[in-house]
Amino acid sequence: MPARADGQRRPLGFILTGGEASDYSAIPDLLTIPVWKPRLFLADKGYDSDILREELLTHGIRPVIPPKANRKNPPACxxxxxxxxxxxxxxxxxxxxxxxxxxxxxxxxxxxxxxxxLAAAKIWLPYFVERV
Structure with a gap:
């Protein structure tokens, strides 16, 4: 289940994928979630591919993905x-x-x-309620 989060550990949106499906295929849908455009795309090594990096850069999003160990010319991270x-x-x-x-x-x-x-709303709720 890929998700988008803000810098405060709050969920912004989810894309459900099948148990046998790769989360990698849900990235285009994840980027179209109608919240502000992310500046960075933080992901683990499993998302390392030149195609994804190019796609993110064309949308003005900087990929922060460590390169896989078997890459010949690893990109900077x-x-x-x-x-x-x-x-x-x-x-x-x-x-x-x-x-x-x-x-x-x-x-x-x-x-x-x-x-x-509902779980995401419960996580967000304290940020909308005035704390005493």
């Missing part, structure tokens, strides 16, 4: 910016605190997607 990928992993951890998300109890795509939206 900003490892200082890559450290922020930790925030994305924390966002997934917060979502998986909801047992229903972590274990995928829902049988249908629609009900799982709906509960995922």
């Amino acid at each position: 900003d490892f200082r910016a890559y450290k922020d990928r930790n925030l994305i992993e924390r966002m997934f951890n917060r979502l998986k605190q909801f047992r229903r998300v972590a274990t995928r109890y829902d049988k249908t795509r629609q009900s799982f997607s709906a509960f995922l939206a």
Whole structure:
């Protein structure tokens, strides 16, 4: 399940993929989620490909993806910016605190997607409520 997150570990959107499908195929849909345009695309080595890098650069998004070990001419990676990928992993951890998300109890795509939206709303809620 690829997701977009902001710099505060809050989810912005999700694209559900099948269990046997690669998350790599969901990237174009992920970039069309109607929230502000990202400046950086933080991903792990599994997303390292020249085609993806070119696609991101044409949209004005800087890819921050470490190169795979078997690359002949590895592209540069900003490892200082890559450290922020930790925030994305924390966002997934917060979502998986909801047992229903972590274990995928829902049988249908629609009900799982709906509960995922509820979990994301619960994560966002404290930012809209005035704290005393």
